[in-house]
Amino acid sequence: MLRVNFIRENKDRILKGLKTRNFKDEDLAIVDKIIALDETRKATQTTLDSSLAEANRFSKEIGNLYKQGKREEADAIKAKVTALKTHQAELSATLNKAQDDLETELLNLPNVPHDSVPPGNTDEDNEVFKAWENDLPVLGNDAQPHWELAKKYDLFDLELGVKITGSGFPLYRKKGAKLQRALINFFLDEADAAGYEEIIPPHLVNEDSARGTGQLPDKEGQMYHATKDDLYLIPTAEVPITNMFRGDILAEKDFPIKVTGYTPCFRREAGSYGAHVRGLNRVHQFDKVEIVRIEHPDRSYAALEDMLKHVEGLLEKLELPYRILRLCGGDLGFTSALTFDFEVYSAAQKRWLEVSSVSNFETFQTNRLKLRYRDENGKTKLAHSLNGSALALARIVAALLENNQTPEGIVIPEALRPYTKFDIIS
RNA sequence: GGAGAGUUGGCCGAGUGGCUUAAGGCGCACGCUUGGAAAGCGUGUAUACUCCAAAAGGGUAUCAAGGGUUCGAAUCCCUUACUCUCCGCCA
Incomplete structure (x- = not known):
């Protein structure tokens, strides 16, 4: 399996390699598909991470408020966290799907042939x-x-x-x-x-x-x-x-x-x-x-x-x-x-x-x-x-x-x- | 196959819901000290993803794995794997 970053940085080399392996033109689209899936994955990851960070901060605050006996304030924040969690569930579903799809595509991508590999079919x-x-x-x-x-x-x-x-x-x-x-x-x-x-x-x-x-x-x-x-x-x-x-x-x-x-x-x-x-x-x-x-x-x-x-x-x-x-x-x-x-x-x-x-x-x-x-x-x-x-x-x-x-x-x-x-x- | 007990960082090991940002120790690296070394003292010490042009610095996740409860889980619950002890079977 090739690394996504390697694919991003060496797109031309990958395409050349796939041609050596006799990939048809329409099948070369896999490379762009992988990069696109990775974009989705990264964007979703970033959004999810910042939402999780926010929820973590809130939770810590709730703990402190309870200790100070400020039960009502704590409960108000709890409601906020609950709202965040709904959103997080959606994000993590999107993230998982992007990761699974990405993995599937990556598993379908063969290794890049060495430069010395001659062309040929059989x-x-x-x-x-x-x-x-x-x-x-x-x-x-x-x-x-x-x-x-x-x-x-x-x-x-x-x-x-x-x-x-x-x-x-x-x-x-x-x-x-x-x-x-x-x-x-x-x-x-x-x-x-x-x-x-x-x-x-x-x-x-x-x-x-x-x-x-x-x-x-x-x-x-x-x-x-x-x-x-x-x-x-x-x-x-x-x-x-x-x-x-x-x-x-x-x-x-x-x-x-x-x-x-x-x-x-x-x-x-x-x-x-x-x-x-x-x-x-x-x-x-x-x-x-x-x-x-x-x-x-x-x-x-x-x-x-x-x-x-x-x-x-x-x-x-x-x-x-x-x-x-x-x-x-x-x-x-x-x-x-x-x-x-x-x-x-x-x-x-x-x-x-x-x-x-x-x-x-x-x-x-x-x-x-x-x-x-x-x-x-x-x-x-x-x-x-x-x-x-x-x-x-x-x-x-x-x-x-x-x-x-x-x-x-x-x-x-x-x-x-x-x-x-x-x-x-x- | 049956019964029981376990699994925490490179290693040992503490930890029964928020003071854990995983204590303490060992190891390792660097520095101080030394004629040199040891001892001592100090500092640092994971992985992955990600934010940032980069560096510096952030964020997220990871306490066997996966799922659940909760505002919050190493800690509670479920499932699986593995390890150990005893029993059974056995080269």
Whole structure:
């Protein structure tokens, strides 16, 4: 959520940003609407405040008059206060409505894209920020997609997942289960070595948390909702981790804040179907190690670069062909200012699979979260928040299985062997 | 799940309707003092919104959250959340 004052002061920038996100001309009116609602809110607030001040003065006077035994004078003033209160009730109804309307409109306004965000409508318009310079792996004609390999080596069982839960809930077994555990530990160790504090957060969050990072109301349909207790299953560790700092006022010396955590992620993915969702390409539950940073605004883009380097390092150690995309205006998430997606090449499917998304949200999340810091003048300012997958497992597994298949079995990359304690799946 | 007791500023803690502009203490910051430090003394010490061109200075709201009673609520009433104790269930 953007601040109203920011919108007032940067109207042209906002409009330009909305155009990058392909807003139609008639939809740009939202900006003026927000400013108008805020005018109403301010004017009403001022009137109400002075009326309240008057009533407060009267009340104090009544107390004094009673003490002096001047009951009649006190009663006369009481009547005045009663009259004021009727007016105040109206004003506060107007104020509440203006605030609610303003909030609703603000929730509909996405983040301002960074200047480097390219124009475009769909994922096909994303800019290849860093291409894979080497040759892509070419497998023989007998190469199998990961869902076939999983059957061959008994690595995961989708039918059993269906029996236990439903489609999209894979059950990993044997070396498939061990591979999952190995990857999680590998990713966590790498994040730890890069200075991230490891935490294990709750896997269900309350409504305030879901709102804080922007899952509500934007992506309500994406989350599993435990209605009896009004809790949400987390779609990513970003939600509990970033909300650790909700409402905090940090000191400058607290920066940088770097936190990592492994969690399962639950996503409803309503409406998904077809060949692209086969196997592990798109599932309702997957494992992910997330990295989150809370940064000083001056250093958030340096932090973003640092995070890209970290994710690149992981993919290089896993020896997977990857490329980095800079998301275009049409594909950029609602809350993000700048997002880089990482894709690994799945040689058997002959397509790129998204395995990581690294974003700078600037103050969009921290405004909702009320996550601030005190600057050198003692003034509170909004911090910047960033996060990235480092990494999401299911598709990494898919690519590893496919790319590393040999007649002898699936070869485990060198860096992962200390974790799997086996070199090959055969 | 049942019964009871609680929730006050960064922290501890007083506060049973107007003397609260939330006492007192701790912490923190600055100053005085000191060769330097400690102690001591003094001053200051929340957040949000808002008024003012700005600064200075005002106003409003906030004592877990929301609602109510009252001219007036930290204080009385209702609802919810959370914490603690005991019981039940339980890895």
